[in-house]
Amino acid sequence: MSTVTTEAIRKTVLVDFAPAEAFELFTARIASWWPVRTHSYGGDQVKNVILEPHVGGRLYEVTDDTERDWGKVLAWDPPHGFLLDWQIGEARGTEVEVTFVPEGPGARVVLEHRGFSEGDPRAHYEGGWDVVLAPFVETASKKA
Amino acid sequence: MVTNGVVLDALGDATRRRIFESLQSGPRSVGELAEGLPVSRPAVSQHLRVLREAGLVSDSKEGTRRVYRIEPDGLLRVRDYFDGFWAEALEHFREAARKETG
Numbered sequence: 001m002s003t004v005t006t007e008a009i010r011k012t013v014l015v016d017f018a019p020a021e022a023f024e025l026f027t028a029r030i031a032s033w034w035p036v037r038t039h040s041y042g043g044d045q046v047k048n049v050i051l052e053p054h055v056g057g058r059l060y061e062v063t064d065d066t067e068r069d070w071g072k073v074l075a076w077d078p079p080h081g082f083l084l085d086w087q088i089g090e091a092r093g094t095e096v097e098v099t100f101v102p103e104g105p106g107a108r109v110v111l112e113h114r115g116f117s118e119g120d121p122r123a124h125y126e127g128g129w130d131v132v133l134a135p136f137v138e139t140a141s142k143k144a
Numbered sequence: 145m146v147t148n149g150v151v152l153d154a155l156g157d158a159t160r161r162r163i164f165e166s167l168q169s170g171p172r173s174v175g176e177l178a179e180g181l182p183v184s185r186p187a188v189s190q191h192l193r194v195l196r197e198a199g200l201v202s203d204s205k206e207g208t209r210r211v212y213r214i215e216p217d218g219l220l221r222v223r224d225y226f227d228g229f230w231a232e233a234l235e236h237f238r239e240a241a242r243k244e245t246g
Binding site (some may be wrong): 007009011013014015016017021022025026029032033034035038039106107109111113 | 223226227229230231232233234235236237238239240241242243
């Protein structure tokens with residue numbers, strides 16, 4: 001399969017928390033800060049967001065009547081970082097990597113979302129669109 | 145310029161999503177698309193117009209008929225959407241990881 005990979009998304013934030021504390025907040029306590037109203041399937045109905053802390057673990061949202069997967073853990077290395085397969089169902093799509101490095105008394109948190117490929121239409125239509133869009137189109141339509 | 149909001153709004157409608165998904169298996173005409181959907185041809189045309197304006201599909205003439213296909217650059221727009229998505233999510237994280245001062 002020959003694909004041309006488009007530029008990855010790379011975001012950096014500096015936080016007051018040291019890496020270990022920041023890692024714990026980002027993962028174990030993701031439900032405390034994740035903006036579910038705009039960044040989920042269920043919006044206001046979302047009761048919890050869970051990231052299972054091990055390779056193969058799921059990242060998913062919980063509502064009263066269902067759970068919906070957002071991704072799967074491909075690598076888990078606290079407090080340095082983790083890697084997610086950003087996916088729905090069987091489709092393999094993009095990857096999200098989050099790393100935590102010391103920065104003064106706090107931490108530098110770098111998020112990279114990569115694998116937005118172009119080139120082989122079937123490859124990306126069958127995987128990419130479904131994976132990338134499914135959780136968010138519903139949210140986007142609610143906001144409209 | 146097409147904004148990300150336009151892209152996601154275009155796919156925020158269930159019928160438009162079905163049309164878009166139908167085009168994943170190859171280019172189709174309005175008539176062919178309408179056959180598989182519980183909506184009229186004019187409605188399909190209207191949905192295609194929204195998808196085209198969002199840069200998600202393009203159309204061309206083949207002989208006497210007009211066919212629609214998925215626009216590959218659309219994925220780039222999805223990428224751009226996620227750029228804003230992560231910026232907002234991480235801002236929430238940064239706030240949560242703020243230590244009280246004073």
